[in-house]
Amino acid sequence: MANKPLTKSQLVTALADKNGMTKVQVSKFFDTLHMTAVSEAKKAGEFTLPGFGKLVKANRKARMGRNPQTGEAIKIPAKTVVKFRVAKACKDAIIPPKK
Numbered sequence: 001m002a003n004k005p006l007t008k009s010q011l012v013t014a015l016a017d018k019n020g021m022t023k024v025q026v027s028k029f030f031d032t033l034h035m036t037a038v039s040e041a042k043k044a045g046e047f048t049l050p051g052f053g054k055l056v057k058a059n060r061k062a063r064m065g066r067n068p069q070t071g072e073a074i075k076i077p078a079k080t081v082v083k084f085r086v087a088k089a090c091k092d093a094i095i096p097p098k099k
Contacts, residue, residue, distance in 0.1 A: 041082065053086040 006014070012030070016023045040047040041055045048054040062078040 051087060052090050053084055056083050056085055057081075058083050 008030075012023050012026045015021070016026045019026075037047045037049070037055055041057055045057045046054050058081055060079050060081050063076050065074055065076045066072065067074055
């Protein structure tokens with residue numbers, strides 16, 4: 001059976017214990033980080049979280065797709081999406097590169 005990912009409360013508790021902070025301080029930090037990331041990505045088009053990666057606002061072109069129920073071709077309009085690009089150092093730490 002695979003390990004379950006940490007919940008927000010488990011993450012807050014772990015960080016508070018390791019850094020000698022209260023759970024309230026860590027929770028406020030996460031809230032501030034979230035608000036900053038959203039506002040910067042919205043305003044500048046990207047937000048970098050050093051060591052982890054960056055949030056990037058990207059334009060997706062219009063394209064043709066298919067309705068999965070009927071198989072009919074449909075036009076999918078252009079839209080703006082948000083992507084997360086994982087930093088190379090983070091990716092290499094999780095999945096070591098093949099030699």
